[in-house]
Amino acid sequence: MADHVETQSVARGVAEVPPALIAETATTRTIFEAKIIDGHGIDGALKRQKRDENGGWSDLNGVNFRNADPDTVVSIPLKTSDVRKLYDLLSRLYAVQNKGVLPGSHDYVVAGKDEIIVTNENLAQVIQELIDENHSQKFWDTLVANQADLAMRLAESQIQRNRMRIIEQFEQDMQFYGDxxxxxxxxxxxxxxxxxxxxxxxxxxxxxxxxxxxxxxxxxxxxxxxxxxxxxxxxxxxxxxxxxxxxxxxxxxxxxxxxxxxxxxxxxxxxxxxxxxxxxxxxxxxxxxxxxxxxxxxxxxxxxxxxxxxxxxxxxxxxxxxxxxxxxxxxxxxxxxxxxxxxxxxxxxxxxxxxxxxxxxxxxxxxxxxxxxxxxxxxxxxxxxxxxxx
Structure with a gap:
C-alpha cells in the first residue's frame, strides 16, 4: 500500500518530518520525531506525551541521566503492532533519504515497485493503462460494485455517443449507398x-x-x-x-x-x-x-x-x-x-x-x-x- 511522507527542509541537506503516531491511549501517546539527514540517514527520538487539560499533548517530565542514579532505567513499552509501525515508518524515511533531501516542502509517495500510484495528474493515464493491459472488465466490475450510479451514467452516456455516431453514419451512407x-x-x-x-x-x-x-x-x-x-x-x-x-x-x-x-x-x-x-x-x-x-x-x-x-x-x-x-x-x-x-x-x-x-x-x-x-x-x-x- 502506498504511503505519504511530508518533508520540510530546515537546513542544507536536512529535513524534518511531522511527528508520527506510534501508540495512543486515552491519556498518553508515543510519537517518533525524525529528521532526514542527506547522505547519512535518519535522526530521531521516541517521545512519551500526556494529554493536558485543554486536550493538547505535552511531553512528560524527562530524566536527567547526568544526575540520575546508576540504576535508573527509562522504558517506553511498545506492542508488536507499534514496533511494526515504527519499522514501516523508518523504511519509508530511508526510501526518501536515498533519493536525497530537496529544499522546501514536499509530499512523497512511497510504494512497492509493483504498485500503481494514482494522483490527479496521472489518473487518466492510469485508467488508459488498465484498459491497454486488458483489465477493462475488472475495472468496470469494480466500478459497478462500488459506484453503481456512476457506472449507469457512464453506460448511458456511452450508448448515447455510440448512437449519435451511428446516426451520423446513417446520414452519410444515404449519399454513398443510395441504390x-x-x-x-x-x-x-x-x-x-x-x-x-x-x-x-x-x-x-x-x-x-x-x-x-x-x-x-x-x-x-x-x-x-x-x-x-x-x-x-x-x-x-x-x-x-x-x-x-x-x-x-x-x-x-x-x-x-x-x-x-x-x-x-x-x-x-x-x-x-x-x-x-x-x-x-x-x-x-x-x-x-x-x-x-x-x-x-x-x-x-x-x-x-x-x-x-x-x-x-x-x-x-x-x-x-x-x-x-x-x-x-x-x-x-x-x-x-x-x-x-x-x-x-x-x-x-x-x-x-x-x-x-x-x-x-x-x-x-x-x-x-x-x-x-x-x-x-x-x-x-x-x-x-x-x-x-x-
Whole structure:
C-alpha cells in the first residue's frame, strides 16, 4: 500500500518530518520525531506525551541521566503492532533519504515497485493503462460494485455517443449507398434499434431475414418462398410485424401526373405511385398474408408467444425531400390510405432518430404537410366538409 511522507527542509541537506503516531491511549501517546539527514540517514527520538487539560499533548517530565542514579532505567513499552509501525515508518524515511533531501516542502509517495500510484495528474493515464493491459472488465466490475450510479451514467452516456455516431453514419451512407439494398439490409441488421423508430408502437426485432411461408423461418429455404427482411413483435399485442427495406434512391412517385398538367400545381394535380412503391406495398401485403396463412407451421412454431391478431407491415423506401410539392401531396394521400402498413422514407426515419437521440430541434421532412388543412384533407375544417359530403 502506498504511503505519504511530508518533508520540510530546515537546513542544507536536512529535513524534518511531522511527528508520527506510534501508540495512543486515552491519556498518553508515543510519537517518533525524525529528521532526514542527506547522505547519512535518519535522526530521531521516541517521545512519551500526556494529554493536558485543554486536550493538547505535552511531553512528560524527562530524566536527567547526568544526575540520575546508576540504576535508573527509562522504558517506553511498545506492542508488536507499534514496533511494526515504527519499522514501516523508518523504511519509508530511508526510501526518501536515498533519493536525497530537496529544499522546501514536499509530499512523497512511497510504494512497492509493483504498485500503481494514482494522483490527479496521472489518473487518466492510469485508467488508459488498465484498459491497454486488458483489465477493462475488472475495472468496470469494480466500478459497478462500488459506484453503481456512476457506472449507469457512464453506460448511458456511452450508448448515447455510440448512437449519435451511428446516426451520423446513417446520414452519410444515404449519399454513398443510395441504390445499394444489400448495404441497408446489413446496416439495419447491425443496428436494429433504428427500425424500432419506424413503428408507432413499441416493437422488438426477433430476427433479420425471415422466411414466412415454409417449413422453418430461418432464411429463404426453398424456391418460391416468401421472406421478409426483418421480423418484429408488437410488444402490446404480441402480434408479428414485418419490415421490408428498399433504398434511399427508390422512386416513390411517377414523374408525370395522372391528372393535371405537368409543371402545374393545385388540388387537381395528382401523381400516381411509382411501380417501385406500389410493388413494395404489395410485396409487404403478400408477406403478411403468407405469414398469416402459414402461421401455425412457421412463425408460431418458432415463436410460440406470437399471434396473428393484429399484424403490421413497414416499408422503408425512398427520400421524401426529393419529391416535388405536388408529388409529396399525392404520396401522403397514398400512404395514409393504407391500413396496417406504414410507408416511411429514409430521410424521415433519419429525422426521427435525430429527434430522439440528438436533442436538437429537427423538423421531419413531411412535417410541413401536417400544418396546412389544404394539404391534409383529414385535418381541420376540411374534415367536416369531407365527412358531410358522404
Amino acid at each position: 445499394n439494398e444489400k448495404h441497408w439490409q446489413d446496416f439495419f441488421g447491425e443496428h436494429p434499434w433504428i427500425l424500432q423508430s419506424a413503428f408507432a408502437f413499441t416493437a422488438f426485432q426477433l430476427r433479420g431475414e425471415t422466411y414466412v411461408g415454409g417449413k422453418s423461418c430461418v432464411g429463404r429455404n426453398g424456391q418460391g418462398g416468401v421472406a421478409t427482411d426483418f421480423l418484429f413483435r408488437d410488444e402490446s399485442t404480441q402480434s408479428f410485424a414485418v419490415v421490408d427495406i428498399k433504398t434511399p434512391d427508390t422512386e416513390l412517385m411517377a414523374k408525370r401526373p395522372y391528372r393535371g398538367k405537368d409543371g402545374t400545381s393545385g388540388p387537381n394535380v395528382v401523381y400516381p405511385a411509382s411501380g417501385h412503391l406500389s410493388g413494395g406495398v404489395i410485396q409487404v401485403r403478400t408477406q403478411i398474408s403468407e405469414a398469416i396463412r402459414s402461421f401455425e407451421v412457421v412463425l408460431h412454431n418458432s415463436y410460440p408467444e406470437l399471434n396473428r391478431v393484429h399484424p403490421h407491415g413497414v416499408l422503408v423506401a425512398g427520400n421524401y425531400d426529393k419529391l416535388e410539392e405536388e408529388q409529396k401531396r399525392s404520396f401522403n394521400h397514398f400512404r395514409r390510405g393504407l391500413f396496417g402498413l406504414t410507408v416511411i422514407t429514409f430521410d424521415e426515419l433519419l429525422g426521427r432518430l435525430k429527434q430522439l437521440y440528438t436533442f436538437e430541434e429537427h423538423e421531419p421532412p413531411s412535417a410541413q404537410l401536417n400544418k396546412s388543412s389544404e394539404d391534409n384533407p383529414w385535418a381541420g375544417p376540411d374534415e367536416d366538409s369531407w365527412a358531410s359530403s358522404l
